[in-house]
Amino acid sequence: MPETNPNKVISSEPDSSKDRIIKAALEEFSNFGLNGARVDRIAQKAQINKAMIYYYFSSKENLYSEAVKTFFGSLINKIKDSIDQSGSANDTLNNISDAYAEIFIKNNYIRPIMLRELADSRSAMIEKIAQILQESHLISEIRSILEEGVKKGILRPVNLNQAIVSFVTMNIGYFIIAPIIDRILKIDDREEFLQVRKKAVVDLFFNGMKVRQS
Amino acid sequence: MPETNPNKVISSEPDSSKDRIIKAALEEFSNFGLNGARVDRIAQKAQINKAMIYYYFSSKENLYSEAVKTFFGSLINKIKDSIDQSGSANDTLNNISDAYAEIFIKNNYIRPIMLRELADSRSAMIEKIAQILQESHLISEIRSILEEGVKKGILRPVNLNQAIVSFVTMNIGYFIIAPIIDRILKIDDREEFLQVRKKAVVDLFFNGMKVRQS
Amino acid sequence: MPETNPNKVISSEPDSSKDRIIKAALEEFSNFGLNGARVDRIAQKAQINKAMIYYYFSSKENLYSEAVKTFFGSLINKIKDSIDQSGSANDTLNNISDAYAEIFIKNNYIRPIMLRELADSRSAMIEKIAQILQESHLISEIRSILEEGVKKGILRPVNLNQAIVSFVTMNIGYFIIAPIIDRILKIDDREEFLQVRKKAVVDLFFNGMKVRQS
Amino acid sequence: MPETNPNKVISSEPDSSKDRIIKAALEEFSNFGLNGARVDRIAQKAQINKAMIYYYFSSKENLYSEAVKTFFGSLINKIKDSIDQSGSANDTLNNISDAYAEIFIKNNYIRPIMLRELADSRSAMIEKIAQILQESHLISEIRSILEEGVKKGILRPVNLNQAIVSFVTMNIGYFIIAPIIDRILKIDDREEFLQVRKKAVVDLFFNGMKVRQS
DNA sequence: AATGAATGAGAATTCATTCAT
DNA sequence: AATGAATGAATTCTCATTCAT
Numbered sequence: 072m073p074e075t076n077p078n079k080v081i082s083s084e085p086d087s088s089k090d091r092i093i094k095a096a097l098e099e100f101s102n103f104g105l106n107g108a109r110v111d112r113i114a115q116k117a118q119i120n121k122a123m124i125y126y127y128f129s130s131k132e133n134l135y136s137e138a139v140k141t142f143f144g145s146l147i148n149k150i151k152d153s154i155d156q157s158g159s160a161n162d163t164l165n166n167i168s169d170a171y172a173e174i175f176i177k178n179n180y181i182r183p184i185m186l187r188e189l190a191d192s193r194s195a196m197i198e199k200i201a202q203i204l205q206e207s208h209l210i211s212e213i214r215s216i217l218e219e220g221v222k223k224g225i226l227r228p229v230n231l232n233q234a235i236v237s238f239v240t241m242n243i244g245y246f247i248i249a250p251i252i253d254r255i256l257k258i259d260d261r262e263e264f265l266q267v268r269k270k271a272v273v274d275l276f277f278n279g280m281k282v283r284q285s
Numbered sequence: 286m287p288e289t290n291p292n293k294v295i296s297s298e299p300d301s302s303k304d305r306i307i308k309a310a311l312e313e314f315s316n317f318g319l320n321g322a323r324v325d326r327i328a329q330k331a332q333i334n335k336a337m338i339y340y341y342f343s344s345k346e347n348l349y350s351e352a353v354k355t356f357f358g359s360l361i362n363k364i365k366d367s368i369d370q371s372g373s374a375n376d377t378l379n380n381i382s383d384a385y386a387e388i389f390i391k392n393n394y395i396r397p398i399m400l401r402e403l404a405d406s407r408s409a410m411i412e413k414i415a416q417i418l419q420e421s422h423l424i425s426e427i428r429s430i431l432e433e434g435v436k437k438g439i440l441r442p443v444n445l446n447q448a449i450v451s452f453v454t455m456n457i458g459y460f461i462i463a464p465i466i467d468r469i470l471k472i473d474d475r476e477e478f479l480q481v482r483k484k485a486v487v488d489l490f491f492n493g494m495k496v497r498q499s
Numbered sequence: 500m501p502e503t504n505p506n507k508v509i510s511s512e513p514d515s516s517k518d519r520i521i522k523a524a525l526e527e528f529s530n531f532g533l534n535g536a537r538v539d540r541i542a543q544k545a546q547i548n549k550a551m552i553y554y555y556f557s558s559k560e561n562l563y564s565e566a567v568k569t570f571f572g573s574l575i576n577k578i579k580d581s582i583d584q585s586g587s588a589n590d591t592l593n594n595i596s597d598a599y600a601e602i603f604i605k606n607n608y609i610r611p612i613m614l615r616e617l618a619d620s621r622s623a624m625i626e627k628i629a630q631i632l633q634e635s636h637l638i639s640e641i642r643s644i645l646e647e648g649v650k651k652g653i654l655r656p657v658n659l660n661q662a663i664v665s666f667v668t669m670n671i672g673y674f675i676i677a678p679i680i681d682r683i684l685k686i687d688d689r690e691e692f693l694q695v696r697k698k699a700v701v702d703l704f705f706n707g708m709k710v711r712q713s
Numbered sequence: 714m715p716e717t718n719p720n721k722v723i724s725s726e727p728d729s730s731k732d733r734i735i736k737a738a739l740e741e742f743s744n745f746g747l748n749g750a751r752v753d754r755i756a757q758k759a760q761i762n763k764a765m766i767y768y769y770f771s772s773k774e775n776l777y778s779e780a781v782k783t784f785f786g787s788l789i790n791k792i793k794d795s796i797d798q799s800g801s802a803n804d805t806l807n808n809i810s811d812a813y814a815e816i817f818i819k820n821n822y823i824r825p826i827m828l829r830e831l832a833d834s835r836s837a838m839i840e841k842i843a844q845i846l847q848e849s850h851l852i853s854e855i856r857s858i859l860e861e862g863v864k865k866g867i868l869r870p871v872n873l874n875q876a877i878v879s880f881v882t883m884n885i886g887y888f889i890i891a892p893i894i895d896r897i898l899k900i901d902d903r904e905e906f907l908q909v910r911k912k913a914v915v916d917l918f919f920n921g922m923k924v925r926q927s
Numbered sequence: 928a929a930t931g932a933a934t935g936a937g938a939a940t941t942c943a944t945t946c947a948t
Numbered sequence: 949a950a951t952g953a954a955t956g957a958a959t960t961c962t963c964a965t966t967c968a969t
Contacts, residue, residue, distance in 0.1 A: 103320070104318065104320060104404065106317070107318075107320040109962095109963075110965085111964095119929080119930095120928095120929055121930090122930070122965090122966075122967090123929065123930085126929080130965080131963095131965090183405070183406070184404075186400045186401070186403050186404035187401060187404045189400050189461060189464060189465070190318065190396070190397040190404070191318075192316070192397070197464045197468075198468065200465055201468040201469055204465065204469060210470070227492075229485065229488070232470045232472065233478075233482055233485035233489075234489065236459050236470070236482070237455045237489050239462070239466065240455050240459060240461075240462065241450075241451045241455055241458070243454075243462070244450070244457070244458040245450050245454060247403060248453070248457070250403060250408070250411045251403070251411060251414055251415045254415040254416075254419075255419050256424070256449065256450070258446065267447060268447055268450070271443065271444055271448070272447075272451060274443070275443070275448065275451050275493035275494070277493075278492065278494075278495075278497075279488075279489040279491075279492040279493030279494075280493075281492075323938075324938075324940085325938075334954060335956095336941080336942085336956080337954065338940095339940060339941075340953075344939085345938095345939070516949080530834070532748060532829070532832065534745070537941095538942075538943060538944085547949095547950080547951095549943095549944090549952095550945075550946090550950075550951070550952090551949075551950065551951085553943090553944065554949075554950080558943080558944080610832070611832040611834070612832075614829070615746070615828070615829060617889060617892060617893070618824070618826075618828035618829045618832070620744070620825070622892070625892045629894075629897055632893065638898070657916070657917070658909060660906070661909060661913035661914075661917075662913070662917065663898065664883075664887050664898070665913070665914060665917050668885075668886025668889075669878075669882050669883055671886070672883070672885070672886040673882060675886075676831065676882065676885070678831060678839045679831070679843045680852075680878060680881065682843040682844075682847075683843055683847050683852050684874050684878070692875075695875060696875055696878070699872055699875035700875075700879060702871070703879050703921040704917070704921065705921075706920065706921040706922075706923075707917035707918065707920040707922075708917070708921075709920075751959075751960095752959075752960065752961085753958095753959075753960090761933080762933060762935075763961090764933075764934065764961085764962080765932075765933065766961095767960090767961060768932075768933080772960085772961080773961090
């Protein structure tokens with residue numbers, strides 16, 4: 072059985088059946104969730120016979136976790152690369168902010184999948200995702216910056232976990248609640264709002280953390 | 286056909302069949318989502334004959350939207366009451382922060398339901414929820430406070446929509462991503478973290494918004 | 500329990516519940532057949548509670564046969580009255596022809612009900628209907644006329660049963676196959692076609708039966 | 714998916730599942746009508762898993778129309794072949810008379826199905842049937858014969874549509890009302906009656922149409 | 928690897944009928 | 949007589965999974 076090329080999921084070479092299945096599965100699971108997904112539909116999208124799905128993945132659930140795993144696996148590398156720690160604290164936070172945005176913007180599948188996993192108290196995926204995020208250092212990097220800022224007396228010595236959660240939720244929160252908040256705030260151009268948002272978040276966060284000069 | 290008592294959903298008086306169905310449905314949908322939910326299980330939980338569900342609600346989908354609608358409807362009043370605008374800006378923001386926490390803490394069903402709705406691009410519920418939230422003035426109240434603060438020269442004249450989104454996401458974001466972030470940040474005592482969080486959010490937000498004296 | 504007034508089915512006095520049920524049932528059974536009929540729908544049309552149907556008729560099947568029986572019962576009298584044997588053979592046949600037409604034209608319910616009964620090899624109604632028709636003398640009258648005509652040497656001594664069947668089928672056959680034959684023969688104005696038909700049938704029949712003078 | 718062999722429906726070769734389903738469905742629908750038919754029973758008769766019915770036909774209603782369509786489709790060829798226009802007018806009418814009889818005698822399913830379709834004002838099948846009959850030329854052939862007879866001065870110039878309807882209803886009418894008329898006329902041997910009938914019909918019809926020599 | 932056909936265990940929905948009041 | 953609620957036994961339909969080739 073051929074190994075799934077982890078880089079294939081995003082590339083556009085002539086895909087193997089297995090790759091096509093994963094691609095189709097990702098779309099299906101993203102659109103309908105594990106329970107709402109239909110194996111028939113996946114087979115159709117992948118242009119293969121339904122039985123092949125079981126040949127390769129043995130069950131719908133397994134296909135789900137394989138597809139998601141593969142998908143998140145291909146994400147982590149991109150994220151790692153995107154963080155450049157050489158610049159100033161402000162720059163790095165901006166970079167991380169960018170990274171969060173990229174994740175959601177570039178990967179249409181991730182939002183629904185993650186939201187449904189978060190909704191599922193029996194989710195086995197959540198741990199996996201936490202692990203991947205941890206390995207990506209998207210979080211630990213923030214902590215480093217804050218710790219250093221505090222040490223230097225630039226930032227206030229607040230509860231760092233709370234600060235981190237604040238920064239993270241400000242960054243990804245909008246992606247999650249956009250369908251609702253857009254209506255309330257009458258945000259028509261999401262694209263534009265997102266462009267402005269990255270700066271706004273870092274600005275608010277830094278100002279909120281800084282020591283007052285008085 | 287008896288009207289569903291909107292106050293019954295949360296209370297514990299001897300419920301009518303219809304109320305019991307809604308209660309059971311809410312639990313089932315919250316646990317398993319629309320697709321994962323089983324009508325049989327709902328009937329069993331509600332201690333009624335399965336056919337009664339169709340007698341009152343005509344379809345599983347309809348039961349879902351009725352249940353959710355009823356549920357959100359019963360929320361709005363509680364929320365409205367919880368906001369006391371008489372105090373200082375800081376106090377009011379703290380109140381709103383409290384309100385957000387209350388919503389998620391007191392109503393176990395809301396989180397999974399909202400997350401799945403947010404995940405569903407075909408959701409018809411989202412609009413309803415947005416409307417309910419709008420009517421609750423949880424958002425408009427924040428805007429008023431910020432506008433006044435800016436007018437008085439206390440707060441920086443930043444993009445208000447961005448500020449509002451930041452405040453809201455800081456408040457509810459943790460509830461959403463808790464299963465993941467708890468693992469990464471090794472937060473064991475969620476209860477405690479939440480207690481601290483409300484103050485931390487308002488503190489960071491206010492500091493981030495304030496005009497520097499220099 | 501009040502007896503159903505057999506004359507009520509057609510009249511328009513303020514109907515009793517039982518009469519309203521029968522009326523509604525007739526319409527429902529005519530439209531959907533015994534299997535397709537819905538007790539709920541009948542109750543709704545009759546503007547009574549579904550349970551009343553069982554109170555009066557004890558089962559759907561029983562309601563069906565009661566309704567049909569009542570209906571056919573009210574027919575028979577009308578038919579009997581319509582036949583006037585005083586005139587010539589030709590006149591009487593024309594009268595009978597008229598009677599057949601009346602049955603189908605005036606009673607919208609009868610056609611579908613009879614066709615479905617004829618389609619049902621297990622029908623218990625057919626015997627009843629045969630009996631009613633027999634008692635109406637619509638058939639025996641034809642026989643008398645033919646017998647007399649033969650005796651007088653006016654009509655050919657053909658197989659009388661065949662002749663009777665021919666006359667009857669020519670008369671009612673069009674009502675049965677109208678939906679099909681209208682399309683094939685492009686008959687747009689059924690009303691008009693029927694008007695002409697009665698004469699055409701008796702004309703063809705008499706000419707076909709008559710002894711050739713040569 | 715294998716095409717249904719249109720000749721299979723009547724033959725008895727080792728049938729494919731799809732063919733067996735159609736065969737069983739035809740029998741079931743003929744016996745019980747669309748509403749009375751049971752998918753379980755069809756599956757049992759066809760000796761297949763119930764799900765296969767949905768695999769091939771997606772719904773009971775669709776199975777019905779497919780089965781009926783297939784069935785009528787297989788009829789048309791037989792009918793066409795059976796008409797031999799080479800002989801005299803009398804011969805041809807006799808042929809057509811035979812054809813009508815054959816349709817009903819050889820195909821047990823057709824009578825109940827057609828009667829129920831004729832009973833159903835919402836029938837979508839009727840049009841199809843009309844079309845098939847039209848293409849079979851069973852009707853147009855009669856018209857040709859009559860027109861020619863009139864032109865030659867042999868037949869009276871009566872309303873041809875009426876004459877056609879008379880001929881057709883005399884032929885098929887007995888099949889339709891046999892359960893009733895048999896009782897009234899005490900026809901015990903239907904077989905025998907039918908044998909005689911064909912001649913009787915053509916005889917009556919021709920005599921009725923002929924010009925009187927006087 | 929690949930396919931069309933097949934299967935079994937559900938799952939939603941329906942509906943005649945009955946009950947309690 | 950009358951009603952709203954309730955019931956149970958079907959009945960249609962679905963879908964993950966497997967089989968034979």
